[in-house]
Amino acid sequence: MAYSNLADDAKLLIDSPAYWDEETLRKKWMDYLESFISSGEITMPIERFQRQIESTADYLETMQDWNKMDGSARLNAWKRLIEAFKKLAREALPACVQCGECCRKGSPTLHLEDLELLRLGNIPWSQLIALREGEPAYSPFDEEPFLVSSEYIKVREKSGSSACVFLDDQTSQCRIYRDRPVQCRAQNCWDAAPARQLSRLPYLSRNDIFGEVELLGDIIAEHDLRCSFKKLSEAFASLAEGEGSAVDRVLEQLAYEDHYRHFFRERLNIPEDTLDLVFGRSFVDLAPLFGFRVVTEPDGSRCLIPDMP
Secondary structure (H helix, E strand, O other): OHHHHHHHHHHHHHHOHHHOOHHHHHHHHHHHHHHHHHHOOOOOOHHHHHHHHOOOHHHHHHHHHHHHOOHHHHHHHHHHHHHHHHHHHHOOOOOOOOOOHHHHHOOOEOEHHHHHHHHOOOOOHHHEEEEOOOOEEEEOOOOEEEEOOOOEEEEOEOOOOOOEOOEOOOOOOEOOHHHOOHHHHHOOOOOOHHHHHHOOOOEOOHHHHHOOOHHHHHHHHHHHHHOOHHHHHHHHHHHHOOOOOHHHHHHHHHHHHHHHHHHHHHHHOOOHHHHHHHOOOOHHHHHHHHOEEEEEOOOOOEEEEEOOO
16 A cells, blocks of 8 residues: 555656646646637637737746746746636637637638729739539538538638638738738637628629620630539439439530630630639539549540549
């Protein structure tokens, strides 16, 4: 029993902040933050609290002076740090601390007010895409997918994630913060009401951007008619039902849509990196939504390969 007590006492000493080195301190701090996530004591992103508390004097002084402190000072510094975090959790300030959490959930949809940002070149056209009627999108409010009922213009998201293309992964800050869209200005991680209210206002459309170029407007309208997302969905639905000619039908639509966009790209000298704005996402890019990816063979022909839906 005596040996057991000694072992327990030794463990308590090791677990005491008085005996932590700086590396252990940082690990214990992250463990403490993560415990708040699982406890459900806060409803806002933990990154917001982390960024805000880690800019305070209590945190900065603790991390800077830890190796110079004796055991008693370390205990007091750890207690002050925990109390400061609890106070912040109770009295979180309604202000953006640029934690990047909103930007990781998705890129903004542009409103009519954002047109000036495009005209001034503050948001490059190459970083925009058009979501056409019937295409799937993701709601940051309900965190559920839905089919858009009208056209949207969105900032691109990073490949393989939902993060906005303008989010700096190293700093978690926006690279166009001073010229960010109106939705970004309204979006708060502590209150969704302003962004929900904004969603009732007019969204930007391709007609707002290209409306003065009548020929391009006609070409876009014809593309929407001949290469609608509804037609692509119907072709993949036939494929799912095992219809014999469905594969050919899907491939024909993929080929026609690809031909259409690149034919007019050459005729009108449209930059390649703006095609997703002018014509929306290509059918080839949309195929993974139906559980397939498109592979181009050496002879230039295409085939469908089952993929994760």
